[in-house]
Amino acid sequence: MRFQVWKTLLVFFIVSFGIVFFLPNIFPPDPSVQITTSSVNDGFSDEFLNNLEENINRSGLNSKSFEKNEKSILIRTNSYQDQLELKDYLQDELNENFIVALNLAANTPNWLKSLNAKPMKLGLDLRGGVNFLMEVDTNLLIETKLESAAAVLRNNLREERIKTDLFKLSSKEIQVVLRNENSAEDLEEIISEIGSLDIELKEPLTYSLSFSSEEIEETIDYAVLQNLTTLRNRVNELGVSEPVVQREGEKRISVQLPGIQDTAEAKKIIGKTANLEFRLEAKDNALASRTDNFLYRGIQTRLDKKIIISGDRVSDASVGFDENGFPQVNISLDSDGGAQMHRATRNNVGTRMAVLFVEKKSSAGQEGGVVSVENYYEKRVISLATIQSALANQFRITGLDSPAEASELALLLRAGALAAPMNFVEEGTIGPSLGADNIELGINSLILGLSLVLIFMIFYYKVFGFLANLAVVLNLILIASIMSILSATLTLPGIAGIVLTIGMAVDANVLIFSRIREELKRNVKPLEAISSGYDRAFITIVDANLTTLIVALILYIVGTGPVQGFAITLSVGILTSMFTAILFTRMLVFFIYGKRKNLEKIWI
Numbered sequence: 001m002r003f004q005v006w007k008t009l010l011v012f013f014i015v016s017f018g019i020v021f022f023l024p025n026i027f028p029p030d031p032s033v034q035i036t037t038s039s040v041n042d043g044f045s046d047e048f049l050n051n052l053e054e055n056i057n058r059s060g061l062n063s064k065s066f067e068k069n070e071k072s073i074l075i076r077t078n079s080y081q082d083q084l085e086l087k088d089y090l091q092d093e094l095n096e097n098f099i100v101a102l103n104l105a106a107n108t109p110n111w112l113k114s115l116n117a118k119p120m121k122l123g124l125d126l127r128g129g130v131n132f133l134m135e136v137d138t139n140l141l142i143e144t145k146l147e148s149a150a151a152v153l154r155n156n157l158r159e160e161r162i163k164t165d166l167f168k169l170s171s172k173e174i175q176v177v178l179r180n181e182n183s184a185e186d187l188e189e190i191i192s193e194i195g196s197l198d199i200e201l202k203e204p205l206t207y208s209l210s211f212s213s214e215e216i217e218e219t220i221d222y223a224v225l226q227n228l229t230t231l232r233n234r235v236n237e238l239g240v241s242e243p244v245v246q247r248e249g250e251k252r253i254s255v256q257l258p259g260i261q262d263t264a265e266a267k268k269i270i271g272k273t274a275n276l277e278f279r280l281e282a283k284d285n286a287l288a289s290r291t292d293n294f295l296y297r298g299i300q301t302r303l304d305k306k307i308i309i310s311g312d313r314v315s316d317a318s319v320g321f322d323e324n325g326f327p328q329v330n331i332s333l334d335s336d337g338g339a340q341m342h343r344a345t346r347n348n349v350g351t352r353m354a355v356l357f358v359e360k361k362s363s364a365g366q367e368g369g370v371v372s373v374e375n376y377y378e379k380r381v382i383s384l385a386t387i388q389s390a391l392a393n394q395f396r397i398t399g400l401d402s403p404a405e406a407s408e409l410a411l412l413l414r415a416g417a418l419a420a421p422m423n424f425v426e427e428g429t430i431g432p433s434l435g436a437d438n439i440e441l442g443i444n445s446l447i448l449g450l451s452l453v454l455i456f457m458i459f460y461y462k463v464f465g466f467l468a469n470l471a472v473v474l475n476l477i478l479i480a481s482i483m484s485i486l487s488a489t490l491t492l493p494g495i496a497g498i499v500l501t502i503g504m505a506v507d508a509n510v511l512i513f514s515r516i517r518e519e520l521k522r523n524v525k526p527l528e529a530i531s532s533g534y535d536r537a538f539i540t541i542v543d544a545n546l547t548t549l550i551v552a553l554i555l556y557i558v559g560t561g562p563v564q565g566f567a568i569t570l571s572v573g574i575l576t577s578m579f580t581a582i583l584f585t586r587m588l589v590f591f592i593y594g595k596r597k598n599l600e601k602i603w604i
Contacts, residue, residue, distance in 0.1 A: 123491030276311025313337025338393030501573025508581030
């Protein structure tokens with residue numbers, strides 16, 4: 001019986017690697033509360049931390065430790081209940097300039113951190129938290145895009161001195177009526193230059209303009225992807241640990257915030273289904289139909305309806321101070337945004353430019369016993385500053401009243417605006433106690449399944465059964481370590497996948513051991529029977545696991561959320577069980593029996 005040296009080294013390497021990256025899972029994180037400031041430049045003083053610690057101790061709340069980082073304070077607690085009570089207390093005590101968020105503080109030793117070893121992430125069903133399903137308002141998105149295209153068309157027609165009447169027929173269609181039939185070719189050429197509009201001649205001199213289905217699909221796809229990025233930025237900016245923000249279907253986004261129990265608070269964090277608009281102040285002779293009126297600091301302000309750029313073009317924003325010590329916000333745009341901003345501002349130096357905060361809200365009403373909910377948009381000017389020179393990719397907003405106002409504006413810009421407004425179509429809360437119950441049930445099912453398998457294998461296959469049991473335990477360690485390395489999230493269906501894997505892990509060994517028994521019944525010598533058993537069972541094991549692996553991959557591709565979690569753990573479990581059943585147990589058998597030349601009997 002032979003077992004090559006390189007295989008031995010490979011097994012030792014994989015086992016060592018797996019154990020090291022499994023270790024962080026035996027140091028569970030502490031429930032904690034994190035405090036940050038809404039200003040990116042403010043930190044915390046030692047005096048603030050000491051006063052905070054004294055107040056918390058005086059209030060009788062339980063806390064484990066206080067940690068001051070560069071721009072945040074982390075307070076560890078002993079339980080999730082202490083964590084919630086402490087969060088409520090801090091929210092009441094601290095003013096609105098502080099952001100209080102639930103967190104999970106890592107306990108991983110530094111030497112493991114230096115290897116980038118982390119514990120497995122737990123899903124919402126195991127840890128508790130809130131989840132939202134949000135949907136892009138595609139009607140408003142297309143309507144806004146159509147209005148923007150109409151504004152460009154109107155300007156181009158004016159520059160070419162082509163007289164037309166432009167009407168909005170619906171949220172997806174505009175109508176252009178030509179006053180002079182000799183300008184038909186010029187009109188079609190101008191429309192074709194805009195590029196994204198389909199033109200249809202309805203009547204003589206009357207054209208209908210709308211977006212093609214391909215253009216609408218591309219617009220929605222871009223908006224969803226941009227909103228994904230924005231929502232991730234918002235969640236990360238506000239210190240929620242290990243959130244899940246992912247696309248679901250054509251126009252929906254799922255947001256999961258583990259550890260958050262207050263739905264209203266969570267909505268406050270991510271629910272600013274808002275957008276930003278940069279607009280020029282209207283000229284005195286501007287038509288009323290092309291302007292909007294807003295109140296800014298108590299004064300009526302007229303703004304052009306035409307939007308220069310939206311907030312999705314802002315790539316960065318930070319607070320700074322000018323040469324006179326007044327606060328300002330430094331803004332960076334992407335390349336397209338910079339080009340659009342330059343075109344709009346090069347001929348408007350001295351004009352004021354406004355930043356509008358557009359937020360979608362709902363109001364409930366009751367009429368005739370029927371409750372109805374109406375959505376509406378609230379727009380307010382958050383900045384109105386004079387253009388000092390033609391703006392490009394980078395510029396600054398001055399004229400701000402205070403550093404706090406500058407911090408708020410920078411935070412809104414940096415966190416990003418949604419490319420399109422979104423609606424909450426579903427929301428749910430899973431309490432920490434339910435998550436703890438799920439973990440307990442999952443672990444109990446795992447222990448029960450594992451115990452039965454271990455007892456059966458030792459009873460039926462004796463020494464070889466004991467070796468198979470070592471392989472099963474190693475299999476669990478390898479699954480956990482790979483899940484940790486991949487940063488995969490463990491959910492309740494994921495635990496089901498692991499339990500299923502335990503049964504499948506011994507399947508391979510059962511096949512091998514049965515082959516060995518058959519060889520022994522044919523009076524083949526023990527060492528030859530062992531080699532023959534492993535060699536003959538190999539192809540069968542690979543075939544059986546390969547088909548299951550293909551099914552798991554299909555589940556992952558077509559499934560979402562929990563189904564994908566099940567598919568991941570099943571796939572990882574199949575690969576690790578093949579390694580432990582074929583290579584690991586064979587190495588152990590070789591160490592026990594491989595060098596006995598006159599071996600007469602084996603316990604199987």
